[in-house]
Amino acid sequence: NAGVTQTPKFRVLKTGQSMTLLCAQDMNHEYMYWYRQDPGMGLRLIHYSVGEGTTAKGEVPDGYNVSRLKKQNFLLGLESAAPSQTSVYFCASSYSKSNDYYEQYFGPGTRLTVT
Amino acid sequence: AQSVTQLGSHVSVSEGALVLLRCNYSSSVPPYLFWYVQYPNQGLQLLLKYTSAATLVKGINGFEAEFKKSETSFHLTKPSAHMSDAAEYFCAVSRVRGSTLGRLYFGRGTQLTVWP
Numbered sequence: 001n002a003g004v005t006q007t008p009k010f011r012v013l014k015t016g017q018s019m020t021l022l023c024a025q026d027m028n029h030e031y032m033y034w035y036r037q038d039p040g041m042g043l044r045l046i047h048y049s050v051g052e053g054t055t056a057k058g059e060v061p062d063g064y065n066v067s068r069l070k071k072q073n074f075l076l077g078l079e080s081a082a083p084s085q086t087s088v089y090f091c092a093s094s095y096s097k098s099n100d101y102y103e104q105y106f107g108p109g110t111r112l113t114v115t
Numbered sequence: 116a117q118s119v120t121q122l123g124s125h126v127s128v129s130e131g132a133l134v135l136l137r138c139n140y141s142s143s144v145p146p147y148l149f150w151y152v153q154y155p156n157q158g159l160q161l162l163l164k165y166t167s168a169a170t171l172v173k174g175i176n177g178f179e180a181e182f183k184k185s186e187t188s189f190h191l192t193k194p195s196a197h198m199s200d201a202a203e204y205f206c207a208v209s210r211v212r213g214s215t216l217g218r219l220y221f222g223r224g225t226q227l228t229v230w231p
Contacts, residue, residue, distance in 0.1 A: 004158075031217045040124070042205065042223040043159075050217060058218075090158055095217055102209050102217045103149060106158035 001026050004107035006091050012113045013081045021076040021110050023091030031095045032074035033058075033104065034066060036087040043090065049074055081114045088112070119206050121222035129230050134178075134193040136225045138206030141187065147209040148189040149219065150180055154202045162204075165189060176200070201229045 007022045023032065033048040035058075045058030049068040063085060065077045074093075078085060088111050092104040122137040140146065147166050151159040163174025170182045176199075180191045189206060203226050207219040 033218075040223060043221045045218065048218065092159075102147065102219070103161055103164055104159075104219055106151075106160070108158045109156075 003027065004091055004093055004105050006089075006107040006110050008110060009108070010111050012115065013078075014115055015082060017081050018077070018079050019081065019112075020078075021089055021091075021112075023074045023076070023093075023107060024072055025074075025091075025093040025105070026072065027093060027105065028071070029093035029095055029105070030071075031093060031102070032068065033092045033094075034064070034074065034076045035090045035092065036060065036085075037090060037109075038087050046076065046089075081112075083114045086112060086114045119208050119220055119222040121204075121206050121225050123225055124223065125226045125228065127228040127230060128196045130198055131195050134191070134196045134200065134227065136191040136204050136206075136227065138180075138189045138191065138222060139187055140189065140206075140208045142208060142210070144210070145182075145184055148180075148182060149207040149209070150174065150178070150189075150191050151205045151207060152176075152202050153205065153224075159205065162191070196227075196229045198229050198231065201227055203227070 047066040
């Protein structure tokens with residue numbers, strides 16, 4: 001199993017450009033999450049999904065949109081990138097019906113710089 | 116609301132010394148508790164978890180943590196530090212029921228440095 005994969009690993013954007021980050025998991029997990037990690041701030045939840053076709057806002061959703069059209073994929077979009085969105089983005093997944101402890105499995109991260 | 120406090124953003128120990136990373140949580144109901152480790156330029160990896168079974172939980176790489184309800188703590192320990200333990204460690208909590216089931220609430224992390 002590949003676990004959780006993220007594409008791309010690195011990206012540099014100019015202010016105002018748009019992009020989509022892709023997260024894929026092969027563990028048949030129901031829940032998926034997008035976090036951002038900034039120095040001294042820990043991980044902050046952007047958006048999450050508890051199933052195909054459903055999404056919900058986390059702590060810091062402004063400036064981001066998400067979609068979960070397929071159970072195994074969770075997309076994070078930036079419509080108009082801003083320098084404040086320079087960060088490392090992590091995707092995670094959790095919960096299968098055989099394990100109700102909700103431990104999350106993380107991808108390797110995407111390092112995004114907005115200039 | 117859930118909250119997690121990790122005391123000490125940086126901890127330094129000598130190789131072979133005891134590692135103690137502190138985590139306190141606030142919750143009216145004992146939650147599920149997790150410790151994750153993040154090595155440089157990598158994602159987070161689960162070290163161990165507490166899910167209301169044994170209060171002393173053993174994890175990977177010789178780490179363990181003890182759930183103490185009376186102190187609302189879940190401190191992470193390792194008897195003898197190794198150079199390879201140098202990383203950032205995150206404590207996280209999850210509710211056991213309710214509308215935010217499945218969400219993890221993370222502490223701000225503790226950077227562990229191990230000196231030779």
